[in-house]
Amino acid sequence: MSQTPLQAARALANGDLILLPTETVYGLGADASNAEAVAAIFAAKGRPKFNPLISHVADVDAAAKIGELGPLGLALADVFWPGPFTLITPILDTRSVCDLARAGLDSVAIRVPAHPVAREVLAAFGGPVVAPSANRSGRPSPTTFTDAVEETGFAVSASVDGGPCQVGLESTVVSVLGGRVALLRPGAITRSEIEAVVGPIEEGVEGHRSPGRLTLHYAPDAPVRIEAGAARDGEILLGFGPDAGEPRWSLSPSGDLREAAANLFRLLREADRTRPTGIAVSPIPTMGLGEAINDRLRRAAGFVG
Ligand code: TXA
Ligand code: MG
Incomplete structure (x- = not known):
């Protein structure tokens, strides 16, 4: 409530x-x-x-x-x-x-x-x-x-x-x-x-x-694999841009960084609930807002600091 x-x-x-x-x-x-x-x-x-x-x-x-x-x-x-x-x-x-x-x-x-x-x-x-x-x-x-x-x-x-x-x-x-x-x-x-x-x-x-940057962060239960080309067996692919995985799991079908940022944590959580063997994520451009998205993804994948 x-x-x-x-x-x-x-x-x-x-x-x-x-x-x-x-x-x-x-x-x-x-x-x-x-x-x-x-x-x-x-x-x-x-x-x-x-x-x-x-x-x-x-x-x-x-x-x-x-x-x-x-x-x-x-x-x-x-x-x-x-x-x-x-x-x-x-x-x-x-x-x-x-x-x-x-x-x-x-x-x-x-x-x-x-x-x-x-x-x-x-x-x-x-x-x-x-x-x-x-x-x-x-x-x-x-x-x-x-x-x-x-x-x-x-x-x-x-x-x-x-x-x-x-x-x-x-x-x-x-x-x-x-x-x-x-x-x-x-x-x-x-x-x-x-x-x-x-x-x-x-x-x-x-x-x-920043003391908070020294700790493990943003990690769902399933292992996260970044800069992935396609989903492997049992993985869900969070795609970016046209033709990257299933539309239902796309961070942004049109390749828009704002949309991808707004969807990122929600889709990581939703993917995790289906208990996949892993969560793969398409490459995300590094410019502009892409710096922050890639920062969170690297940390979700276990790269700290
Ligand atoms: O968007 C946000 O910033 C959200 C919303 C709720 O405002 N809050 C948020 O808080 O992300 P938190 O606690 O998850 O992240 C705060 C970050 C941590 O990395 C912490 O180490 C850093 O800010 N921080 C806080 N005080 C600091 C300080 N005095 N010197 C250096 N880093 C500091
Ligand atoms: Mg936090």
């Missing part, structure tokens, strides 16, 4: 967990200032405590109160918020975003989501809401209400149905620390879109790292 954004905001204020729809993936949300509620997120997901959470806020003003955006962060926020974009900045307000939420780091991950339901919940609640993807740790992120309920619905006291997530991949994560920019997780906001705002992004910037 689905609750209203107001009921979800009340649950947050009460120290309870919620399912929060966003345009990227469904999140498992809690009051970022409430260490007990935040601990319940780590427990429900089976998430290692060294992996910090993203704080979601209603607008740039609210973001600037918890993190030091600086000129680079402000320029990026101006273009990409609200949207599928997360900034890592020095922490300013350690009371509003508790230590556990930040895994003890002196930085904070901040996002202003664009989904109207998420915005309503954040406006009604009034403070930062930590929300990792609502999957159990290591599994594909949920991009539909049903999948979110199946993953971590047991742990929440309110869940809001926001429909299928339009982006379907987690937000792009960019750190702005010490006057330098690093791309920590590719997403719907592409490398070239970011570079259009702040100039060329360096690789391997010292002191910029």
Whole structure:
């Protein structure tokens, strides 16, 4: 059953967990200032405590109160918020975003989501809401209400149905620390879109790292084989483009990267439910949004880091 954004905001204020729809993936949300509620997120997901959470806020003003955006962060926020974009900045307000939420780091991950339901919940609640993807740790992120309920619905006291997530991949994560920019997780906001705002992004910037990227991720139960030409015996092929496998299992029959991103996690889950011997995936172009899709696929196939 689905609750209203107001009921979800009340649950947050009460120290309870919620399912929060966003345009990227469904999140498992809690009051970022409430260490007990935040601990319940780590427990429900089976998430290692060294992996910090993203704080979601209603607008740039609210973001600037918890993190030091600086000129680079402000320029990026101006273009990409609200949207599928997360900034890592020095922490300013350690009371509003508790230590556990930040895994003890002196930085904070901040996002202003664009989904109207998420915005309503954040406006009604009034403070930062930590929300990792609502999957159990290591599994594909949920991009539909049903999948979110199946993953971590047991742990929440309110869940809001926001429909299928339009982006379907987690937000792009960019750190702005010490006057330098690093791309920590590719997403719907592409490398070239970011570079259009702040100039060329360096690789391997010292002191910029994402603890969550060190763990196994996005994996269904069936083994995933990427850059596959055709399905082998017992495999399901998630195709891309015309004439690649069965239309029912196509990420995008027309070869559209946006459509493929929106379908990826849902189709991985649906394929997994049929208990195939494996899930094969057609080659996906690497430019633009393809960088993020290939990143998730490599990780689903077991290549970490
Ligand atoms: O689209 C999204 O970002 C979704 C929706 C619900 O907003 N959330 C999400 O959260 O994907 P999660 O917890 O699954 O991923 C957060 C990522 C992790 O890789 C984590 O390590 C990184 O952000 N992160 C969080 N705080 C950080 C920090 N202070 N420094 C570096 N990386 C950080
Ligand atoms: Mg996640």
